[in-house]
Amino acid sequence: MVFILADPVILLPGTLRYMLHYAGEGTMTHHGYLMMGHLRSEEPGHLRGGMPIYFYLLFLTLKTPLPVLVALIVGLSELWKRRREPGPFFMIFMFVFWIVPFSLVGAKWLRYMLSWMPAVYIISAVGLVRIGRWASAKVGQTRRQWAPALAAAVALMFVAEAAWVAVESAPYYTLYLNPLGLGRTGHYFPHDEENDMGLREAIKHIAREAPNGAYVGGASECVFAYYLHKFGRDDLHYFDLSDRTPWAQASPSAYLVIQDGRKYFENISSIREVEASHAPLRTVEIGGAEAVRVYREYEASDRNFDQVDEKVATASALKPTSFGRELNLAQLPVGDHCYGNIASRCFKVERRSLRELVRIR
Numbered sequence: 001m002v003f004i005l006a007d008p009v010i011l012l013p014g015t016l017r018y019m020l021h022y023a024g025e026g027t028m029t030h031h032g033y034l035m036m037g038h039l040r041s042e043e044p045g046h047l048r049g050g051m052p053i054y055f056y057l058l059f060l061t062l063k064t065p066l067p068v069l070v071a072l073i074v075g076l077s078e079l080w081k082r083r084r085e086p087g088p089f090f091m092i093f094m095f096v097f098w099i100v101p102f103s104l105v106g107a108k109w110l111r112y113m114l115s116w117m118p119a120v121y122i123i124s125a126v127g128l129v130r131i132g133r134w135a136s137a138k139v140g141q142t143r144r145q146w147a148p149a150l151a152a153a154v155a156l157m158f159v160a161e162a163a164w165v166a167v168e169s170a171p172y173y174t175l176y177l178n179p180l181g182l183g184r185t186g187h188y189f190p191h192d193e194e195n196d197m198g199l200r201e202a203i204k205h206i207a208r209e210a211p212n213g214a215y216v217g218g219a220s221e222c223v224f225a226y227y228l229h230k231f232g233r234d235d236l237h238y239f240d241l242s243d244r245t246p247w248a249q250a251s252p253s254a255y256l257v258i259q260d261g262r263k264y265f266e267n268i269s270s271i272r273e274v275e276a277s278h279a280p281l282r283t284v285e286i287g288g289a290e291a292v293r294v295y296r297e298y299e300a301s302d303r304n305f306d307q308v309d310e311k312v313a314t315a316s317a318l319k320p321t322s323f324g325r326e327l328n329l330a331q332l333p334v335g336d337h338c339y340g341n342i343a344s345r346c347f348k349v350e351r352r353s354l355r356e357l358v359r360i361r
Contacts, residue, residue, distance in 0.1 A: 030219075030242065030264040033108075034190050039268055042107050050106035056099060059110060060120070062181045062188060067161045068124050069178070075127030091126070094119040110174075110192040128158055172197065175287040186260065186289025194261035196223055198284035198291035205282050205294060206255050207231035215254035217241045219262035242266035255281075256295040 009015060021027065033042040033051060041050040052058075061069070076095070079088040098116045102108070132151040139146050169176040174193045175185050186193055203224060206216055208231075215237045218224050224238045239246035241256065242264060256278075258271055280293040 030266055032263070032265040032268070034260060034263050036188055039263065039265060042109070051108040053103050055108045056103055056113060056116075059113065059189065062177055064120075064178065065161050065165050066178050066180075067158050068121075071124040071127035071131060071158065072120060073127065074130050075123040075125070078126055078130045079123060091119060091123055095123060110189060128155065169287075172287040175289055183288070185287055186291065190260035190263075190289075192261075194259065194286070194289060194291050196220055196259070196261070197286040197289075199223055199257070199259065200227055201284045202257050202282065202292040202294050203227040204231055206236070206257070207233040210236055210255060213237065215239060215250035216257065217247060217250065217254055218257040219259060219264075219267065224257075240267075241270060244270070252297060254297050256297060258293045258295065259291065261291070 004011065031041065031043065032039045034040075035051070035055070040052070043050065064072070076092075079092050082088040083092055095116075098119065102112060102116075132154045135154055136148070136151045139150050165176060166173070174195070175197075177183065177185060177188075181188065199218075199220065203216075204227070206214075207228065210216070210233065212235050216224065216228075217239050219241050221238060221240060228234060228236050228238070237250070239250055239254075241247065241258075247254075247270070256274055258274065263271060274295050274297070275293075278295045278297070281296050282294040283290055284292040284294075
């Protein structure tokens with residue numbers, strides 16, 4: 001009641017309509033989350049067939065510095081031994097109460113983990129203290145005077161490692177992987193890791209060489225509008241890769257800017273066709289990850305949008321089930337009509353010259 005009295009605007013019809021619109025996922029303009037080469041549903045209503053249940057645990061394993069990860073495991077073990085005490089029980093409860101429900105919900109994003117980090121690092125601190133005491137006890141049996149110095153050295157090692165990780169990863173902190181990630185930067189969570197990294201450099205390259213009035217396709221209209229204006233190329237025409245109509249009407253020599261962090265169910269078929277039939281003009285690498293690739297479509301002799309290849313085949317990688325099943329990008333065939341079910345709507349992919357158009361039926 002106090003909240004309503006202090007903020008009565010929440011009861012306005014426009015506010016209520018927007019809240020219902022947001023809760024009904026009406027603000028989502030794209031669907032899909034690319035994880036390790038698989039496009040998955042990120043909608044919260046899909047408890048099955050969406051993001052894998054191990055998403056957050058995998059993130060914790062790959063993105064946490066190894067000394068902190070070891071301390072976390074030791075801390076969890078120590079708290080479990082003392083779980084009947086109020087303090088350890090509370091920390092175990094906070095750790096489990098977060099990871100279980102968030103892992104079961106279909107929608108998973110790395111930003112959600114911010115609310116989990118306090119519990120993770122408090123438990124890691126418990127593990128660090130336990131490791132320090134164990135090391136001091138081992139040394140203290142022979143050289144007791146070394147025990148305090150050893151405990152300080154252990155603590156310093158953890159602090160130094162965290163500082164080194166921060167320096168080494170700067171300024172692209174989201175790309176950090178510990179050695180368990182095997183150096184595959186940008187492979188595991190590109191939607192959260194890459195964002196729009198490298199897009200400025202790609203647009204700058206296009207602005208330098210694109211002819212007057214050229215078409216540029218991408219997946220971030222606001223970013224393109226800003227940098228095209230900044231680089232003095234307001235004459236270039238932008239179109240969204242998820243919208244097949246303006247793409248079909250664009251110049252046959254359009255520039256196509258493809259980002260792994262911007263691949264969705266709405267544009268993946270067209271992107272795969274471009275990647276299979278064209279070599280990138282330019283690749284922008286950020287922190288070891290191929291963040292952006294620039295392609296250019298050239299007019300082909302068979303570019304005729306009135307002629308459609310009628311060859312039909314079922315894509316084994318695209319399971320014709322309810323929206324939320326995964327799409328294996330490595331297995332998706334090129335140049336075929338694929339029948340499946342996305343967003344509870346059957347769709348057909350038609351290969352027309354060097355591009356694919358999707359018609360919703």
